[in-house]
Amino acid sequence: MSPRDDVWVLTVGDELLRGEIVDSNKAFLSERLLRLDLETGRHVTVPDDAGAIEEVMREAVGRARVVLVSGGLGPTRDDITTEVAARALGRKLVRDVEVLEGIQGFFRSVGREMTENNAKQADFPEGAEILPNPIGTAPGFMLEAEGALLFFMPGVPRELYRMVDEQVLPRIAARLSGDRLVRSTILRTFGMGESTLDRELSDLARDDPDVTLGFRTQFPDNLVRVVARAPSEEVATAKLVAVVEEIRRRLGPTVLGEGERTLAEIVAELLLEKGKTVAVAESCTGGLLTGALTDIPGSSGYLLEGVVTYSNASKVRDLGVPPELIERHGAVSEEVAAAMAKGVRDRSGANLGLATTGVAGPGGGSEEKPVGTVVIGLSDAEGTVVHRYQLMRDRTRNRELAVHVALEWIRRRVLGIEIPGETFPRATPAGRRPA
Numbered sequence: 280m281s282p283r284d285d286v287w288v289l290t291v292g293d294e295l296l297r298g299e300i301v302d303s304n305k306a307f308l309s310e311r312l313l314r315l316d317l318e319t320g321r322h323v324t325v326p327d328d329a330g331a332i333e334e335v336m337r338e339a340v341g342r343a344r345v346v347l348v349s350g351g352l353g354p355t356r357d358d359i360t361t362e363v364a365a366r367a368l369g370r371k372l373v374r375d376v377e378v379l380e381g382i383q384g385f386f387r388s389v390g391r392e393m394t395e396n397n398a399k400q401a402d403f404p405e406g407a408e409i410l411p412n413p414i415g416t417a418p419g420f421m422l423e424a425e426g427a428l429l430f431f432m433p434g435v436p437r438e439l440y441r442m443v444d445e446q447v448l449p450r451i452a453a454r455l456s457g458d459r460l461v462r463s464t465i466l467r468t469f470g471m472g473e474s475t476l477d478r479e480l481s482d483l484a485r486d487d488p489d490v491t492l493g494f495r496t497q498f499p500d501n502l503v504r505v506v507a508r509a510p511s512e513e514v515a516t517a518k519l520v521a522v523v524e525e526i527r528r529r530l531g532p533t534v535l536g537e538g539e540r541t542l543a544e545i546v547a548e549l550l551l552e553k554g555k556t557v558a559v560a561e562s563c564t565g566g567l568l569t570g571a572l573t574d575i576p577g578s579s580g581y582l583l584e585g586v587v588t589y590s591n592a593s594k595v596r597d598l599g600v601p602p603e604l605i606e607r608h609g610a611v612s613e614e615v616a617a618a619m620a621k622g623v624r625d626r627s628g629a630n631l632g633l634a635t636t637g638v639a640g641p642g643g644g645s646e647e648k649p650v651g652t653v654v655i656g657l658s659d660a661e662g663t664v665v666h667r668y669q670l671m672r673d674r675t676r677n678r679e680l681a682v683h684v685a686l687e688w689i690r691r692r693v694l695g696i697e698i699p700g701e702t703f704p705r706a707t708p709a710g711r712r713p714a
Contacts, residue, residue, distance in 0.1 A: 283426075284320025286312050287343040289335055291350035291360050292434060293326045304349045304439055311443055313493075315452055316461040316506060317345065327357040333367045340368070340427045345451060350434030352417040354397040360431060361402060361420075368424045370404035378409060382416050410446040412438055421450060428454060462515040463506040466526060467535045469542065469687055473501050479529055483522055490522055498676070499683050500535065500542065532696045535687075542686050543571045549693045550581035557689060558584040558627035560598055560619040562610065563637035563653060565589065568682045584627040588619065598622030611636050611648050613665045616656035620665075624658045631692060632658040635681050640674040653681045657688050657698070664688070666700050 288308050295302045302324060309319040320343060325331040332351070339346040351360030365372050379401035386393040403409060403420050410419035410430070415438040422429045430447050432439045468476065473494045480503070484492045493504035503526065507518035527534050536545045550557060559569050559582070569585030572578055586597055591610055594600040600618040608614045616634050624632025637653030644650035651670040656663060668684065670677045691698050 284343045285317040286319045286345045286347065287321045287323065287339040288319055289332075289339060289346065289348045290322075290324045290434070291327065291332060291348065292324075293357070295324050295350070296326055303436060304434065307436070307440060308347050308349070308443065311448060312345070312347075312451075313504065313506075314463055315448065315455070316463070316508070317451070317455070327351065327359060329359055329363050329366075332360060332363045336364060336367045336429075340425050340429065343427055344455065346427055346429045347447070348429065348431045349439055352400065352419070352431065352433050354394070354400055354416070356396075358399075361399075361404065364422070364429070364431060365404035368404060368422060368429075370406060370422075372402045373405050374398075375401050375403055375409060378403075378418055381418075385416055408450075410442055412442060414438055414441060419446065421447075460510070460512050460515045461506060461508050462512070462519040463504060464519060464523060464537055465539065466503040466505065466523065466537055467497075467540070467542070467545075468501050468503060468530060468533045469499065469535050469683065470533050471501065471530065476501055476503060476530075480526060483525060487518070490518060499680050532691065532694075535690065542683060542690070544575055546686050546689050546693075547572070547575040547578065547581065549690060551577065553693050555631060555693055556581050556583050556627075556629040557631045557633060558582070558586075558623045558629035559685075560586050560588055560594075560623035560632070560634040562587075562589055562594070562619070562635060563639045564635045564678050564681050564685070567678055568633070568635060568685050571682050571686060583629045584623065586623055594619060598626070609648070611638055611652055611654055613654055613656070613667055616654040617658070617663045617665045618656075620656035620658035621663060630659055631689065632656075633685055633689065634658075635685055637670075637677070637681060639677045639681075640672060651677055653677065653684075655681070655685050655688060657692060659692065664692075664698050666698070 288305050290302055290304055294300045305322045312319060323335050325335055348360060351358045362372060379398060382397055382400055383393050397416060400417050404422060407420040407422050410421060412418045412433060415433055415435060417433040419432040419442050432442050473496060476494055480492055484490050489508040491506045495502050505519060505522050507515050507522060509515035509518055535542055561568050566587045572582045588594045588597050591605050595602050598619050599622045600615055604614050604618055616636050619634035620632040634656040638644050638648055638650050640650035650672055653670055654667045656665040670680050688698055
């Protein structure tokens with residue numbers, strides 16, 4: 280008999296198969312299990328059909344150590360996952376009075392009356408261990424059958440995410456921990472492609488079979504997953520720390536940070552830690568940069584102002600850009616970006632003024648300034664930095680990438696790291712024109 284897969288992920292719902300909802304749960308679950316060094320052997324999506332669910336569930340129990348099931352725990356007639364699981368595994372359904380009271384209390388707390396069909400969310404297969412759901416009405420549950428651990432979770436992503444981190448992963452770790460301990464982390468990088476990262480770091484995994492590196496793109500960043508295995512926690516941790524330190528040494532400022540934090544979160548933390556404030560003047564990014572900064576809780580502690588000066592008139596009126604600069608060099612120019620950055624800094628009193636201007640596309644480009652031309656300027660007490668970039672032909676990605684580069688500028692400036700003209704992805708230093 281072939282060895283069992285580590286994990287199967289089963290998602291349930293007609294809406295997933297129709298494409299009405301993007302099934303992000305599968306990717307999330309597989310990524311989380313990697314933290315325990317468990318690889319997903321199969322992703323399966325089935326409709327709200329009892330026969331289809333039961334068939335896949337029976338197969339998964341015999342072929343995987345861990346089976347993760349999401350969806351079908353709700354109160355409606357097409358939510359049948361629990362009763363199918365009970366039938367497939369030969370268990371009776373048992374109503375949990377305490378869970379039922381919790382569901383009733385949830386409805387009272389939001390001023391609504393619970394309908395009778397919600398009561399079925401308190402039914403579980405006999406022998407199930409209930410997994411609390413503090414932000415929804417559908418608890419999850421765990422079963423053990425035929426050597427497999429089965430976890431049943433709601434399909435609502437925010438409910439599932441919390442249940443996985445608080446309830447599921449600790450139970451899996453406690454039951455499947457073997458002779459070797461695993462420690463892992465993720466390094467977020469910007470400015471270097473996957474193939475280059477692999478080339479620069481390949482020997483780190485080759486020299487030690489207990490260390491593995493994985494690479495994936497999360498546009499526009501590339502993530503490096505580092506896994507270290509050892510007989511003890513101390514040795515595994517020491518291996519991980521040593522490899523991470525060596526990666527940081529080799530890649531330098533290309534490494535944005537460690538863990539799940541986004542670049543915006545990293546920048547926000549730095550600004551608060553250093554007591555720095557920022558003001559933003561946007562043209563081609565149209566408010567996206569301000570949005571990225573304000574998406575982070577506590578943004579009032581570092582963002583003083585965000586201005587969208589899309590027209591030439593608004594650049595002159597709101598930022599004090601001299602009209603002759605626009606007439607002589609155009610709105611998409613190093614000179615205007617520098618004046619925008621200084622203007623928004625002067626009017627707000629922020630430590631840093633940041634500006635974006637460019638040709639996002641799909642139209643509006645010229646031979647001298649094709650679609651994808653973006654100019655970023657930064658002004659602070661040390662002076663003004665401005666660079667011109669040639670990005671892509673796609674409007675959405677041009678705007679997203681311009682925001683990312685601008686955030687990276689803040690990070691570098693606050694940390695005292697040089698902002699080179701060659702910052703990702705392709706740059707033309709100030710004063711030069713792209714070929």
